[in-house]
Amino acid sequence: AQSVTQPDIHITVSEGASLELRCNYSYGATPYLFWYVQSPGQGLQLLLKYFSGDTLVQGIKGFEAEFKRSQSSFNLRKPSVHWSDAAEYFCAVGSYNTDKLIFGTGTRLQVFP
Amino acid sequence: GAVVSQHPSRVICKSGTSVKIECRSLDFQATTMFWYRQFPKQSLMLMATSNEGSKATYEQGVEKDKFLINHASLTLSTLTVTSAHPEDSSFYICSPQVPGEAFFGQGTRLTVV
Numbered sequence: 001a002q003s004v005t006q007p008d009i010h011i012t013v014s015e016g017a018s019l020e021l022r023c024n025y026s027y028g029a030t031p032y033l034f035w036y037v038q039s040p041g042q043g044l045q046l047l048l049k050y051f052s053g054d055t056l057v058q059g060i061k062g063f064e065a066e067f068k069r070s071q072s073s074f075n076l077r078k079p080s081v082h083w084s085d086a087a088e089y090f091c092a093v094g095s096y097n098t099d100k101l102i103f104g105t106g107t108r109l110q111v112f113p
Numbered sequence: 114g115a116v117v118s119q120h121p122s123r124v125i126c127k128s129g130t131s132v133k134i135e136c137r138s139l140d141f142q143a144t145t146m147f148w149y150r151q152f153p154k155q156s157l158m159l160m161a162t163s164n165e166g167s168k169a170t171y172e173q174g175v176e177k178d179k180f181l182i183n184h185a186s187l188t189l190s191t192l193t194v195t196s197a198h199p200e201d202s203s204f205y206i207c208s209p210q211v212p213g214e215a216f217f218g219q220g221t222r223l224t225v226v
Contacts, residue, residue, distance in 0.1 A: 032213075034215055041222065042220075043206060043217060043218070043219045043220040044157075044206065044217045044220070046215070046216075049215070051213065090156065090157065092215070094215065096212060096213055097212060100147055100159055100162065100210075101147075101149075101157075101159070101208070101215055102159075103149075103156045103157045103158070104156060105155070105156045106155075106156050
């Protein structure tokens with residue numbers, strides 16, 4: 001079955017600390033992977049995406065993600081978190097042609113000063 | 114990137130009434146539009162896929178007679194929630210099919226009272 005798992009429902013970090021949000025996927029075809037951020041009451045903002053090429057992908061706001069095929073993972077990282085990063089983060093998987101996405105359940109990030 | 118305009122952004126309606134949500138692609142033509150919904154504190158789930166000039170396809174568990182989708186042109190897809198009930202309160206968001214991309218509208222927060 002096709003699915004996306006975000007094991008961490010809620011993560012709390014101090015401002016300036018590093019961050020890693022986990023994402024594992026199960027997908028029958030070549031996966032097209034995305035990370036989105038959603039602030040309370042807002043829509044989705046694309047942080048980064050991966051389809052092929054360099055497995056380390058750079059995104060906006062200082063985020064990066066690494067695709068590891070052997071582990072079926074696409075973890076999101078940021079070296080130093082800012083208070084404004086507090087939000088809900090969603091990992092999603094699709095295929096290049098259909099673009100119908102399967103979303104993970106999300107990880108809520110809380111940042112303490 | 115592609116610009117997708119979704120209206121309204123927020124709507125409050127009385128139980129039993131209908132609400133129409135519009136999703137417009139402003140700078141490209143979308144043959145296919147995906148409609149997702151997100152219940153409070155949950156992830157996004159695909160509801161249906163609309164195709165220009167043909168009937169929409171619905172995901173399992175989504176009532177096609179309740180959620181009417183019209184995709185009459187390549188730039189406009191609409192979702193009408195008919196006879197809305199409080200349990201239909203959700204965040205609805207559209208996404209046009211663009212190979213290799215995954216753009217989203219701003220979303221519509223529906224509250225049924």
